[in-house]
Amino acid sequence: MIKQIPSSIMPPVISSLSNHQEKQLMSLFGHVRLHLLYKATIHGFTAAAFHGHCDRQGPTVIVAYNAAGFVFGAYTSKDYTQSGAAVIDGEASLYSINDGRKEPLRVGGISGQHAFTDEGSGPNYGALVFLHEDKSAVQSNPGSCFNFKPEEMHGTDLKLTEFEVYRVEGLDVLEKPWRNIQWTAEKKQQLMKSIQNYQPEIQTVNQARVLLVGPVGAGKSSFFNSINSAFRGNMTCQAITGTAGTSVTTQYRAYTIKAGRRGGNLPLVLCDTMGLEENPESGLNIDDVVSIFKGHMMDRYQFSTSSSILEDSPGYKKHVNLSDRIHCVAYVIDSCKVALLSQKMVDKFSAIRKKANQLGIPQVLLMTKVDEACPLVAKDISNVYHSVYIQKKARQLSESLGIPLSYVMPVKNYSEELELDQNTDILLFMALEQMLNYADSYFENQIVEDRPENSRPELYRSSDHPRQFLTERDDPKVV
Ligand SMILES: Nc1nc2c(ncn2[C@@H]2O[C@H](COP(=O)(O)OP(=O)(O)O)[C@@H](O)[C@H]2O)c(=O)[nH]1
Ligand SMILES: [Mg+2]
Numbered sequence: 001m002i003k004q005i006p007s008s009i010m011p012p013v014i015s016s017l018s019n020h021q022e023k024q025l026m027s028l029f030g031h032v033r034l035h036l037l038y039k040a041t042i043h044g045f046t047a048a049a050f051h052g053h054c055d056r057q058g059p060t061v062i063v064a065y066n067a068a069g070f071v072f073g074a075y076t077s078k079d080y081t082q083s084g085a086a087v088i089d090g091e092a093s094l095y096s097i098n099d100g101r102k103e104p105l106r107v108g109g110i111s112g113q114h115a116f117t118d119e120g121s122g123p124n125y126g127a128l129v130f131l132h133e134d135k136s137a138v139q140s141n142p143g144s145c146f147n148f149k150p151e152e153m154h155g156t157d158l159k160l161t162e163f164e165v166y167r168v169e170g171l172d173v174l175e176k177p178w179r180n181i182q183w184t185a186e187k188k189q190q191l192m193k194s195i196q197n198y199q200p201e202i203q204t205v206n207q208a209r210v211l212l213v214g215p216v217g218a219g220k221s222s223f224f225n226s227i228n229s230a231f232r233g234n235m236t237c238q239a240i241t242g243t244a245g246t247s248v249t250t251q252y253r254a255y256t257i258k259a260g261r262r263g264g265n266l267p268l269v270l271c272d273t274m275g276l277e278e279n280p281e282s283g284l285n286i287d288d289v290v291s292i293f294k295g296h297m298m299d300r301y302q303f304s305t306s307s308s309i310l311e312d313s314p315g316y317k318k319h320v321n322l323s324d325r326i327h328c329v330a331y332v333i334d335s336c337k338v339a340l341l342s343q344k345m346v347d348k349f350s351a352i353r354k355k356a357n358q359l360g361i362p363q364v365l366l367m368t369k370v371d372e373a374c375p376l377v378a379k380d381i382s383n384v385y386h387s388v389y390i391q392k393k394a395r396q397l398s399e400s401l402g403i404p405l406s407y408v409m410p411v412k413n414y415s416e417e418l419e420l421d422q423n424t425d426i427l428l429f430m431a432l433e434q435m436l437n438y439a440d441s442y443f444e445n446q447i448v449e450d451r452p453e454n455s456r457p458e459l460y461r462s463s464d465h466p467r468q469f470l471t472e473r474d475d476p477k478v479v
Contacts, residue, residue, distance in 0.1 A: 013042050016162045017063065021071050024097045024104045025063065027339060028075065029375065029389075033169040034061070040163035045136040047122045050165065055080045059168040062123060062130060064138060068157035072096035074125045075168065076115055077375065086114035091375045094128060094146045096153045103340060105152055106372075111416075113145045128153075136160045173376065177385035181430070183423050191429035192231070196259050198267045198436045201443035205323045208439035209254070209269045211292060212366075213352060214332030215345060216275030216283065217242075219368035221249050222413035223332060224270045227432060228257050229414055230425040231266065239272055241415075249274050252292065252301040252315075268436060271326065274303045278344040281305065286348070290355050291316075295324025322446065327439035329356050329363045330431075331401065335373035335410065338393045341400060349401050360445045362438035365397055365408045366431055377412070381423040384410050409434055 015036050017025065026032065037060065038053035054060060060080070062073035077091040092115035094107040109115050117124045122131025126145030130138050138158050142148050150156050181187070200208055212220040221239035229236045239255070242248040253272045256265045271292065277283030287308035291297050301315035309316055317324065331349060333341070356363050367390075374390050376383040384390055394408040409431035412424050 013039050015039075015166075016065060016164065017071070020099075021097050025061070025071070025095075027336070028093075028095055028104055028106060029061075029168060034166040035169055036164060037167050038165040040131070040136065040160070045131055045160070045163060046134040047120060047131050050122055050131055051080065051082060051120065054165045055082065057167045061166050061168055063164040063166065064130060064154075064160050065162040065164075066154055066157040066159060067161055068155035070096055070098050070154045070157065072128075072154050073130075074116070074123065074128060078115070078118075080123065081118055082120045083118045084120075085118050087116050087118050089115035091378055092116065092125075094125065094148065094153070096148075098155070103337070105148070107146050107148045107153075109146055110143075115145060130160075130163065136163065173383070174386050174388055174391065178391050179385045181382075181385065181426065183382045183426060185422060188422055188426050188429065191426065191433055192259075195268070195429060195432055195436065196266060200267065200327075201440055202322065202446070204321070205327075205443070207256070207265070207267050207269050207323070208327045208436055209271060209323075209325065210328045210330055210435045210439065211271045211273065211326040212330050212332050213273055213284070213289065214276060214366075215334070215337070216277060218275070218332040218334045218337075219366075219413045220275070220332045221272055222415060223330075223366060223368065223411065223428075224253075224255050224257075224272055226411075226413040226424075226428050227270065228255070230420060230428055231257055231259055231263075232261055233420065234261075235414060235418060235420070250303055252297050252299065252303060254299040268432070268439075276345065276348055278342055278348075280344075286351050286355065289352050293326045293329075293355065293359050293361060295320035295326070325359075326361055327442045328435045329361055330366045330435055331363060331403070332366045332368060333397060334369050335367045335390065335393050336369055338367075338396050338400075346400055353402070360442060362441050363403060363407065364431075364435055364438055365401065365403050367394060367397060367408055367410045368413055370410045371412045381412055381421070381427060384412075384427065407434075407438075 013036065037057060038050060043049040043053060056079045058079060059077045061075045063071060064073045065071055072095060074094050075092060076089050078087050078089045092109055096105040115125065122129065127142045128138055128140060132139050137160055140150055140154065140158055142150060212223060214220055221241045224239050225237050225241065228238060239253065240248055249272055255270045255272060259266055274284045282305050284303065285308050288303065291309045296317050297309055298315045298317050301309065311318065353363065370384050370390055371378045373393060374387045376387050377390060390410055394405060394410060398405045398408050411427050411431050414424065
């Protein structure tokens with residue numbers, strides 16, 4: 001929502017953003033209000049006019065327009081004060097909105113460089129210098145403070161048709177978090193221990209198998225890398241991650257994780273898949289998902305987009321037991337893209353959900369990139385349950401996929417960090433612990449009460465008296 005500048009003088013100062021552009025701009029911030037402070041076609045394309053309206057206003061966003069149809073600019077959480085200083089701002093970013101793109105382009109600062117120079121001239125973000133020499137133009141020098149492709153940022157049209165600045169208001173905070181978490185070293189240790197000491201309910205199963213399913217680029221491979229790193233105590237990148245348009249993960253991988261560099265294997269396997277795509281013909285297909293659920297797909301199976309795995313395919317495991325099956329599914333979704341989930345993608349999820357329900361497999365929702373979605377969380381991960389925006393996204397996801405809110409786990413994966421962070425680890429471990437709890441309910445579901453006449457001792461509970469498991473034929477139909 002935009003607040004216009006109240007003005008007794010005609011013409012009224014109103015935003016030039018179209019509804020679509022406003023929506024895209026808002027998606028960069030989450031739950032905020034934009035208050036128009038300055039509009040160059042009314043107040044003048046001069047540095048003095050800019051500073052007169054925009055100095056000491058707190059977080060602001062620059063919105064520049066050109067005739068090529070680009071709306072682009074810069075966000076900073078810091079004040080403009082004309083101090084002459086190079087201002088460091090980890091939350092600052094450049095962005096670009098264009099009709100040819102579904103989502104805004106967002107460009108974070110180059111590590112170790114400042115965000116802007118706070119001088120008396122027009123706003124100077126190094127790579128983009130606005131109102132230079134009081135002209136309705138922008139200077140473009142990618143590589144200085146920020147890096148981008150000029151054709152993606154502004155279509156190489158440097159003449160501005162309009163230039164606006166908005167105050168970004170109400171990065172709203174919940175006083176009482178919607179989940180209580182202790183952000184302490186003890187909590188992290190306790191979570192690590194609980195995961196390491198986890199034992200599947202069933203004697204014959206040593207490791208719980210958790211399957212990661214979700215759109216391309218949601219952070220499935222990064223989640224495995226992050227958990228692996230957090231347990232090893234240093235950054236690892238065993239799974240290839242990336243941001244190509246289609247899946248960079250083309251093999252089915254069942255990853256084991258070590259507790260420390262020389263430690264034993266953890267009692268869980270994280271199974272990484274190719275990404276889901278909107279198009280029915282591309283990405284991971286539902287028949288393959290069912291084969292994975294049932295344990296028929298071997299580690300390193302090479303996915304094919306043209307056909308699903310068949311009984312005679314290389315990599316098809318014919319004889320499977322309970323250990324090979326999936327015991328919990330984690331749907332992985334990028335928090336920034338919740339509002340952009342298409343109906344086609346929602347339909348794919350619901351088809352997968354139906355299959356998982358039929359096989360009695362519990363499902364959780366992993367909401368990744370909470371740092372990208374909300375500046376409050378980017379600043380401090382322990383704000384995750386205080387952020388109104390993240391709570392709203394979790395609710396939206398829960399509603400659109402029909403999964404209760406209590407099954408939604410926000411996480412931040414390690415993506416470009418070099419060092420581990422305690423709070424990031426805590427959030428990752430909490431999600432993993434939940435998955436193991438749900439895997440337990442899968443095992444519980446497989447157990448039928450004593451039938452001594454049929455009992456098979458090898459399938460007894462690890463710690464209990466004789467119980468037996470349902471066979472494939474008896475799979476519970478949970479809908
Ligand atoms: N900032 C941020 N980036 C992430 C996060 N998770 C993944 N990424 C980045 O998103 C991109 C896609 O991640 P990837 O794990 O390859 O997605 P996949 O296709 O689901 O396996 C990579 O560039 C990651 O570094 C996160 O929680 N925060
Ligand atoms: Mg991947």
